[in-house]
Amino acid sequence: MGLLEKIRCPADVRALGPEELPDLAAEIREFLVDAVSKTGGHIGPNLGVVELTIALHRVFESPRDRLLFDTGHQAYVHKLLTGRQEGFRLLRQRGGLSGYPSRAESEHDIIENSHASTALSYADGLAKANALQGTDGKVVALVGDGALTGGMAWEALNNIAAGEKRPVVIVVNDNGRSYSPTIGGFASHLAQLRLDPGYENAMGFVKRVMPRAPVAGSAVYEALHALKKGLKDAFTPQAMFEDLGLKYVGPIDGHDVHLLEEALRSARDFGAPVIVHCVTKKGCGYRPAESNAEDCFHGPGAFDPATGKSLAGASTSWTEVFGTEMVSLGTERSDVVAITAAMLHPTGLARFADAYPDRVFDVGIAEQHAATSAAGLAVGGLHPVVAMYATFLNRAFDQVLMDVALHRLPVTFVLDRAGVTGNDGPSHNGMWDLSILQVVPGLRIAAPRDAGRLRQLLREAVAVDDGPTVVRFPKGSVGADVEAVDRMGEMDVLLRKPGLSRVAGGPEDVLIVAVGAMAGPCVEAASLIAAHGLGVTVVDPRWAKPLDTELVGAARRYRLVATVEDNGRVGGVGDAVARMLRDAEITTPVVTLGLPQTFLDHAKREQILGDAGLTPQGIAREITRLVHGPLTATDDGQPASLHS
Numbered sequence: 001m002g003l004l005e006k007i008r009c010p011a012d013v014r015a016l017g018p019e020e021l022p023d024l025a026a027e028i029r030e031f032l033v034d035a036v037s038k039t040g041g042h043i044g045p046n047l048g049v050v051e052l053t054i055a056l057h058r059v060f061e062s063p064r065d066r067l068l069f070d071t072g073h074q075a076y077v078h079k080l081l082t083g084r085q086e087g088f089r090l091l092r093q094r095g096g097l098s099g100y101p102s103r104a105e106s107e108h109d110i111i112e113n114s115h116a117s118t119a120l121s122y123a124d125g126l127a128k129a130n131a132l133q134g135t136d137g138k139v140v141a142l143v144g145d146g147a148l149t150g151g152m153a154w155e156a157l158n159n160i161a162a163g164e165k166r167p168v169v170i171v172v173n174d175n176g177r178s179y180s181p182t183i184g185g186f187a188s189h190l191a192q193l194r195l196d197p198g199y200e201n202a203m204g205f206v207k208r209v210m211p212r213a214p215v216a217g218s219a220v221y222e223a224l225h226a227l228k229k230g231l232k233d234a235f236t237p238q239a240m241f242e243d244l245g246l247k248y249v250g251p252i253d254g255h256d257v258h259l260l261e262e263a264l265r266s267a268r269d270f271g272a273p274v275i276v277h278c279v280t281k282k283g284c285g286y287r288p289a290e291s292n293a294e295d296c297f298h299g300p301g302a303f304d305p306a307t308g309k310s311l312a313g314a315s316t317s318w319t320e321v322f323g324t325e326m327v328s329l330g331t332e333r334s335d336v337v338a339i340t341a342a343m344l345h346p347t348g349l350a351r352f353a354d355a356y357p358d359r360v361f362d363v364g365i366a367e368q369h370a371a372t373s374a375a376g377l378a379v380g381g382l383h384p385v386v387a388m389y390a391t392f393l394n395r396a397f398d399q400v401l402m403d404v405a406l407h408r409l410p411v412t413f414v415l416d417r418a419g420v421t422g423n424d425g426p427s428h429n430g431m432w433d434l435s436i437l438q439v440v441p442g443l444r445i446a447a448p449r450d451a452g453r454l455r456q457l458l459r460e461a462v463a464v465d466d467g468p469t470v471v472r473f474p475k476g477s478v479g480a481d482v483e484a485v486d487r488m489g490e491m492d493v494l495l496r497k498p499g500l501s502r503v504a505g506g507p508e509d510v511l512i513v514a515v516g517a518m519a520g521p522c523v524e525a526a527s528l529i530a531a532h533g534l535g536v537t538v539v540d541p542r543w544a545k546p547l548d549t550e551l552v553g554a555a556r557r558y559r560l561v562a563t564v565e566d567n568g569r570v571g572g573v574g575d576a577v578a579r580m581l582r583d584a585e586i587t588t589p590v591v592t593l594g595l596p597q598t599f600l601d602h603a604k605r606e607q608i609l610g611d612a613g614l615t616p617q618g619i620a621r622e623i624t625r626l627v628h629g630p631l632t633a634t635d636d637g638q639p640a641s642l643h644s
């Protein structure tokens with residue numbers, strides 16, 4: 001039986017002898033590559049924190065000591081050491097382990113939000129709670145160099161530095177990368193700390209002469225340990241953290257578990273806030289990851305463990321369609337520039353960057369800054385396209401509202417991963433944008449239904465010069481184009497089938513307003529509905545905000561208007577349709593078919609859409625039920641306006 005199988009809790013990790021730790025690390029790496037190659041997941045980040053997580057659990061006593069993982073994508077080792085090895089078989093899948101810490105899974109998990117740069121704020125709050133209540137547990141935050149490029153991290157550091165009686169151990173996991181190499185002045189400072197030529201040369205020499213894993217306690221080990229320690233002291237340059245009033249320890253070789261333990265112990269006992277700067281390698285120990293220039297296997301799908309080759313099928317993604325169109329746009333419009341928040345490749349901007357390296361800006365994990373920097377670019381006469389995942393725009397809402405829209409600036413936000421993402425859990429679903437952006441005056445929202453519309457609407461968006469525009473589309477493969485059969489004002493009519501029982505001049509049955517990628521399922525649903533003899537028309541608004549007033553006139557002619565959107569049911573396009581009809585005193589009942597306004601547990605995208613009834617069958621069933629069902633007067637004689 002190997003070491004890892006015997007680990008059921010952190011105490012078992014602490015019970016191991018120092019000489020056993022390299023073997024435990026090797027077993028963890030072998031386990032992770034095998035498991036994650038089957039399920040997909042954040043293999044690169046987790047291979048980089050094997051020794052670091054082992055050391056954390058040997059020095060601190062979770063859960064009394066709180067271990068906070070920023071972003072949380074690098075908590076697989078933590079899960080292995082806290083009794084959850086079996087769950088990896090269904091990692092990120094329904095009924096299996098979350099890909100992030102999960103309080104429902106374990107008392108050792110504290111933060112579930114996968115949005116970066118939050119851990120230090122939690123830590124600050126926890127340290128204040130401990131100080132007020134006299135709680136003696138330690139507060140430890142593991143933060144990546146990428147997460148440290150987020151503004152919240154610096155807001156928290158400012159507060160933590162002021163709390164000399166509120167100790168927080170800040171463990172910087174510095175692998176020099178977010179997805180791509182981490183950008184910015186701070187990243188350069190970290191690099192200067194870890195790449196001091198003297199330190200690097202000396203450490204390289206030590207590693208070359210050092211036997212594979214000298215037995216801890218042996219004379220060779222002690223001699224090399226003393227040499228490493230001496231080098232570290234000799235080469236540790238002044239770090240800006242000490243200027244901030246934070247004790248700085250490092251740089252520490254983040255794969256030397258003994259050095260890590262020693263540094264973490266001293267930080268634990270320091271009694272005031274302290275930063276432990278650990279230098280790690282993303283993908284460490286798995287060559288396909290280590291050598292992957294794009295993102296070191298940050299979060300691949302399933303892959304062949306022997307070669308690292310992706311097992312995903314070849315299909316065109318929404319992201320690729322966007323990326324290709326951006327390159328064309330860049331050729332035609334010299335004023336078009338692009339911004340990414342540390343996700344150049346995942347958002348499809350890499351080819352634009354290759355073609356126009358001076359016209360793309362990676363601002364780090366800094367979506368708020370991205371939005372307002374884009375406002376600056378627009379004030380300067382350019383048209384910025386800010387590409388990010390829909391869920392991450394949430395934190396930049398005020399910047400969109402007050403820095404962009406208030407000034408009516410021509411900025412286009414491209415929101416990838418809008419709607420259900422699925423496996424990344426509740427904080428990754430892009431199910432908020434159609435609601436929160438409804439309230440932004442002058443902002444326009446386009447929701448393309450397919451690749452053809454994405455190209456068209458992206459061009460229409462960057463042609464708008466009197467206010468912000470948004471183009472939002474889902475994760476994954478883009479299906480076949482859904483061609484229009486007619487127009488209704490500015491909207492595309494995708495299907496129109498008369499009802500069998502409709503009397504001349506009487507109301508038609510159902511008008512479906514299909515938002516974005518819901519168009520395909522709605523067209524299929526319409527055929528199922530028509531098979532029941534009901535008349536059904538499917539329209540795609542293309543621009544979901546502002547809605548085409550043609551809808552008002554059309555709604556009079558129908559018995560039911562149903563909006564279908566892959567957004568939360570509250571406050572989205574469906575509610576906007578209802579409000580528009582109500583304001584026009586149209587009494588046609590309206591209904592919204594959308595995602596439940598709740599945090600949706602991790603599962604496959606298709607499963608979640610199925611649960612929400614956002615499939616052709618689900619849409620047809622609900623609409624047919626509504627038309628045949630409670631469309632009679634309610635008790636007070638009013639026709640039921642079917643709430644969303």
Ligand SMILES: Cc1ncc(C[n+]2csc(CCOP(=O)(O)OP(=O)(O)O)c2C)c(N)n1
Binds near residue numbers: 175
């Ligand atoms: C607010 C926010 N923006 C973007 C992301 C997407 N994202 C996930 S991990 C990651 C890189 C994190 O880099 P780092 O903190 O250095 O951790 P590493 O992956 O290097 O361990 C990014 C940009 C996110 N999770 N949250």
Ligand SMILES: CC(=O)[C@@H](O)[C@H](O)COP(=O)(O)O
Binds near residue numbers: 073346421424475
């Ligand atoms: C942790 C994080 O935010 C990202 O790594 C995310 O998991 C990427 O998701 P995609 O796989 O959809 O690009």
Ligand SMILES: [Mg+2]
Binds near residue numbers: 145175
């Ligand atoms: Mg990093």
